[in-house]
Amino acid sequence: MGTLKSLKEIDVNFQQFCASHGILSIEDFLIHDVKSLVESAEKLSNSDQLKQGVNQLMCILETHHQPWMNGLALLEDRQQKKHYLSTGFESFDVLLQGGLREGHVTELVGPSSSGKTQVCFQVASNVAMKLGSVVFFDSGNSFSPTRIKQIATCVSGSAENQVLQQTLRNIQCHAVFDIYALMNILQQLKLNLKSQTGYQVRLLIVDSISSLIAPVLGGSNSQGYVLMVSVGYLLKELADRHNIAVLVTNHMVSGEGGNLKPALGESWKNIPHVRLQLSWDHASTSCVRILRHPHIASGTSANFMIP
Template sequence: MAPLKSLEKDYPMIDSNFQHFCASQGILSVEDLLIHDLDDLVALARQNSASGRLKQGITQVLSIINGLHQPWLNGMELLKDVQQNKHILSTGCERIDLFLQGGLREGYLTELVGPSSSGKTQVCLKAASNVAKAHRGGVVFLDTGNSFSPKRMAKFTISDMVNKEANQKILQEVLKSIVCHSVFDIFTLLDVLNQLKSSLMSQIQIGGQVQLLIVDSISSLITPVLGGSSSHGHALMISAGYLLKKMANEHNLAVLVTNHMVGGEGGISKPALGESWKSIPHVRLQLSREQGSNTFNMRLLRHPYMGSTCVNFGRVYYLPQKLQFC
């Protein structure tokens, strides 16, 4: 949680005197105050010459905390929130959208799992381009392996090669709406996500209203900190997952992450990150490529209200060195 000093600018009762009083009791942040015995703190404040102002400062910090709590909502309010705020974003690929009954859902964390060259990054780039172009929304692309390619993005965005001037204008608008960050470890990811969350809370728009957040790939950041006797890596994984879900719900984002496959029992591949991560995504999609062909399949592993199923994307057409769905 926030240091008390960071609240001073917006909350006059949390001034330097209040901060010094709290620091004398080992309280430096909002979290420290929460775990402190408030009755003891109020009693100590009464002994201070500025007792009235100190008690007002304690009340103000508690009111800030209460303001951050999600209100209780009944079924009708939840339905209204879904209908008014949680939109469906087209991926730009007709077959994927049909398979998902429209596309990626705001408020949901969707995971793409699959082996190398199964099309995970391709879907991410296609979705980013289409959200920026068709929905005119902002996209944040967290790139963990230098997979973001403006040239490939241009192939998705430009369809009419006759009017080059108009195409260039469209491409510029699309690329301006996509903010790309290079993220190479879990700690940087958490830092970037918290910065983004603060920006969204402050209503600071990034390339337009942010509608899509992509992490390609989440597993490359988490895998290095897992394993061993320590539970620290597991805790970091759960923290990252729930932060992504929280941001999706509170800020009406569609969150799309990619994950790789690892060997399982009997030599059968399975999604990486284990059983604990398995329960975090709202939607899990498995991509695969049929050996020796250009046929791609998508299988639904998990969805809140859709049964498990599979779709075959058939043959695809080539782009330079890459394949494109649809």
């Protein structure tokens, strides 16, 4: 994605209208409130032309996709640079043949109180203590430094202040309460990773992606769908280009026959490389089951304990 000027289909008058609202790039458009943009257009004499420009740009973004890669390129990508990050749960890592893979977006789905956030804390603590920087997006105001400290102490077997302080220092937490804030920070992170030599993020967590996306879905406005797909591709781009393991959580909703299914629908379903389902048997034992994986059979599962 680039500047609006790079899109030959977009009218110059519409570009100037967008520029007057501080919208110079496609990313600016995505994180702008389209409803307010339309309302501003309606006040002008050429409102029909401007609203047509909004719809046209939405259609262009809706068909936007990542360039295809041939089989050899995919094989080389798999063999080079991509490693696995331990989750801190031995059986979890064994199930995933090493842990969370760098370059992949892994989705953890589960009903309320199934332990998704606790798993995020465990993975974040393990990576921050042993490997390096973690970026944690907290959408529910549930990030707990005290819990991170408790897990780090349990994992390291030590209560040394130096170890705990370094672990907490390596976790950069952002409180985000809407999809626009998430897009904005992800774009800034993308720029930072490009421009800052030696700046590296090993793990990126979004807890939870569904609580940010669900409010903008539905209705006749396609902006929510475009935002969802754009966030998905941005996460995949960050993961692939910078060898980051991305972990997102998603809640579950009622489907046919009352059975629970992951939220966000079919369009989001194809975004994560790996989809895992978490459940809890109320006896302090959690179960993770593979719903989709590039090379591990669906339905395979493992039990683990959350400390």
